[in-house]
Amino acid sequence: MNDLMYMKRAIALAKLATAHTWPNPLVGAVVVKHNTIIGEGYHHKAGEPHAEVHALQAAGEEAKGATLYVTLEPCAHYGKTPPCADRIIASGISRVVIGSTDPNPLVGGQGIIRLQAAGIEVKTGVCEKECALLNESFFTYIQTGKPFVTLKSAMSLDGSIATFTGASQWITNETARKHAHLLRASYDAMVVGIGTILADDPLLNCRLSGSEVYDAIIGDTLDGAYSMDIRQPDVMIFDSLGRTPIEAKVFTVPNRKVHLFVSAQCSEEKRQAFIDIGADVHDIERKPNGLSIKQALTVMGDMGYTSLLIEGGSALLSAFVETLAFDKIVTYIGNLIIGGTEATPAVGGNGFATLEAAAKLTFTDVHMMDNNIVIEAYRTGREGAYVYGHR
Numbered sequence: 001m002n003d004l005m006y007m008k009r010a011i012a013l014a015k016l017a018t019a020h021t022w023p024n025p026l027v028g029a030v031v032v033k034h035n036t037i038i039g040e041g042y043h044h045k046a047g048e049p050h051a052e053v054h055a056l057q058a059a060g061e062e063a064k065g066a067t068l069y070v071t072l073e074p075c076a077h078y079g080k081t082p083p084c085a086d087r088i089i090a091s092g093i094s095r096v097v098i099g100s101t102d103p104n105p106l107v108g109g110q111g112i113i114r115l116q117a118a119g120i121e122v123k124t125g126v127c128e129k130e131c132a133l134l135n136e137s138f139f140t141y142i143q144t145g146k147p148f149v150t151l152k153s154a155m156s157l158d159g160s161i162a163t164f165t166g167a168s169q170w171i172t173n174e175t176a177r178k179h180a181h182l183l184r185a186s187y188d189a190m191v192v193g194i195g196t197i198l199a200d201d202p203l204l205n206c207r208l209s210g211s212e213v214y215d216a217i218i219g220d221t222l223d224g225a226y227s228m229d230i231r232q233p234d235v236m237i238f239d240s241l242g243r244t245p246i247e248a249k250v251f252t253v254p255n256r257k258v259h260l261f262v263s264a265q266c267s268e269e270k271r272q273a274f275i276d277i278g279a280d281v282h283d284i285e286r287k288p289n290g291l292s293i294k295q296a297l298t299v300m301g302d303m304g305y306t307s308l309l310i311e312g313g314s315a316l317l318s319a320f321v322e323t324l325a326f327d328k329i330v331t332y333i334g335n336l337i338i339g340g341t342e343a344t345p346a347v348g349g350n351g352f353a354t355l356e357a358a359a360k361l362t363f364t365d366v367h368m369m370d371n372n373i374v375i376e377a378y379r380t381g382r383e384g385a386y387v388y389g390h391r
C-alpha cells in the first residue's frame, strides 16, 4: 500500500518538469525511512542532476537503510552525469522500488543488476503503467531515434476543420480549446503546414499559466508545495518554398525556437531572412506530395526532440497519416455539422484506397467537455511502444 502511495508522489514530482527535460525522460524520486519522507526530487533539465541525486542529497546521511522510490530504473552508465546506481549504492539505501524499467535497448536492466549485485533489495513494476505513460514520448524516442508524434485536430461532427469559405475559428468550445493548450504545454514542439500559417497567422503558443497547468496535471497530490513554469513548445513549419512571412505572429513569441523545413527550391534570400530573425532552416527532400516526413522526423530526432504535436492543417495531417508516421491522435469534436464537399476535411490528401490499408487505431479515452467531445487513440502496431514488463 505504502509503496503505491510513495510512487504516486514520485510520479507527481516527475511531472513538475513536463516538457523541460528533453531529450531526457521525466523522473521523480522519493526517499522514505520509518514511513517518513526524508528526501525527494525530480530531474529538472538535461545536463542537470538526475531525480535520484536530488532526493539522496536532500536525505543526506539519513539515506542509510532507507527505501528509494523512483519512477524509472536508475541509470548505470556515464552520460552527462555519473551513474545513479553507483550513487544509490554509496548512499547506503537498502531497498529500491522502481516504476518502469529502462526501455533503452543498450542499457535497460543494467541499473537493476548493479543494485542487486550490491545487495540492495529491488522491487519493480510499482505503478508501471502510469510511469510508462509519463514517458511515452521518451520511450518511443529512445527506441526509434524519432520523436513521438501526436496528431491534433478540432473538427465538426462530420470531420471538417474549416468551412468551404475557410472559416475555422472556432469549431470547438472554450473548454476544449483550453484542454488543447494543456496538450501544448506537454510537448517539446508543435508542427504546422504553411497553409495554416497563411490562412490563420496563428501565434501557436500555450496560453495557460503555470498554476493552471499545475492544477490540471498535479492537482493536490503535492499539497501545493511546488510550482510549475510553462515552457513554450518550439515550432516547426513545413514550408518548401519559404513562403512564411517574416512578420508572421509565430515569430513573436519569446523564449522558443522556430524551425523552417524547406526544400532546395527555397531561395537564399528567404533562408537568410529566417536566420536573421533567429529561426533555424533545415533542408529536406521534396517528394511529389511534399517534404519527406521520414527525413524531417530523423532531423527532429537528431536535434533531441522527443515529442511533437501536429497542429495541422489538413494537408500536413494527411502526410503523417498516409505514411503511418504517428503514434497518437487527439481529436476534439465541436457540437456542429459543417457539411459540403468543398469544406476542408480533417485529413486531406489522397487517402487510402482500401480499408485494409487504412491507419488502424486503438481508442483509449473519450470524454465530454461541456458540449464538445475529446477522443484519444493510439495507432495500432506503432513502433517503439513500451510494453509493460518486457523489453
Ligand SMILES: NC(=O)c1ccc[n+]([C@@H]2O[C@H](COP(=O)([O-])OP(=O)(O)OC[C@H]3O[C@@H](n4cnc5c(N)ncnc54)[C@H](OP(=O)(O)O)[C@@H]3O)[C@@H](O)[C@H]2O)c1
Binding pocket: 152, 153, 154, 155, 161, 162, 166, 167, 168, 171, 192, 193, 194, 195, 196, 197, 199, 200, 238, 239, 240, 241, 243, 289, 290, 291, 292, 293, 311, 312, 313, 314, 315, 316, 317, 319, 344, 348
Ligand atoms: N481546426 C483545426 O484543428 C485546424 C488546425 C490547423 C489548420 N486548420 C485549417 O486548415 C486549413 C489549412 O490546411 P491546408 O491543408 O490548406 O494547409 P497545411 O496542411 O497547413 O499546409 C499544407 C502545405 O504545407 C506544405 N507542405 C510541405 N510538406 C508537406 C507534406 N509532406 N505534406 C503536406 N503539406 C506539406 C505544402 O506547401 P509547400 O508545397 O509550399 O511546402 C502544403 O501546401 C486552414 O483553413 C486552417 O484554418 C484547422
Ligand SMILES: [Zn+2]
Binding pocket: 050, 051, 052, 074, 075, 083, 084, 085
Ligand atoms: Zn541517473
